[in-house]
Amino acid sequence: MEVPTGRLAMWWVLASETVVFGGLLGSYIMMRLRHDAWADQAANTNTWAGAFNTLVLLTSSLSAVLAHQAAERGDGPKAARLLRYTILGGGVFLMVKAFEWTHEIEEGFTITSSLFWSFYYTAAGLHAAHVVAGIVIMFIVSLTAARNEELHRVENVGIYWHFVDVVWIFLFPLLYIAK
């Protein structure tokens, strides 16, 4: 049995994304070990906002996998509905991020403030860009799924979303907990 082309393509996308985020996080860890002062900088990130966003992404991953389950059973409308819940989760995540960044920038912590904040905004920003991409793709997939068409795409976009979740699972302790 072969892996369907769409899913194969998705795994290759994620393989390349692994290197992108892995390189970024590896560099962050190196610098974090080098600069003890980063603990003071990281003390200014909002742990509760980060934790809430982790909960939101975990929950949106649940709705994504349930959408896949519904698609597997041939229930396109239900899969589309669950994908929209996932989109809602992505939207909430971005709103919390916007709230956080607004507050931090108002406090004077900008991308040029220090090396820590450069990493913070680059890593979280790149991740947020992936959330936006996921929301757009899921919206398109939900339209066809609602008509019971191309249901295999529900799984593909779900795999992508879970990867975005996994990246955040590592970003959360690095940016919000290691103080």
Next chain:
Amino acid sequence: MAQHAHADVPHHDDTNYVAIWAVLCALLVVSVVGPMVGVRLLTLITAFGIAIVKAYLVCRYFMHLSIEKKWVAYILGFMLALMLVFFGGVAPDVLTHEGLRWQRTYVEPATPGGER
């Protein structure tokens, strides 16, 4: 044309995804509360150790890596190995004060916010 998902791999309909999500949420609580104790080792275990466990659960059950073709896991594992090569190759140099042809000139601002 309607095309059903994942028709070529074993079914995983019986997986209790809500239970896995509940475990993930419980681990999230531990990863937030653990570092509050203020013990460095406990912080490392609860924050980063649990992050690895959470990522494993998501990959295994939500991404279905456990029932995916083995070589998919090998590809992802290979990419992670490349990251270790990168880290192992660069870190010994970056983590020192100076090298043969360079010296560290950047100093992290002591004041939170730096340029303020």
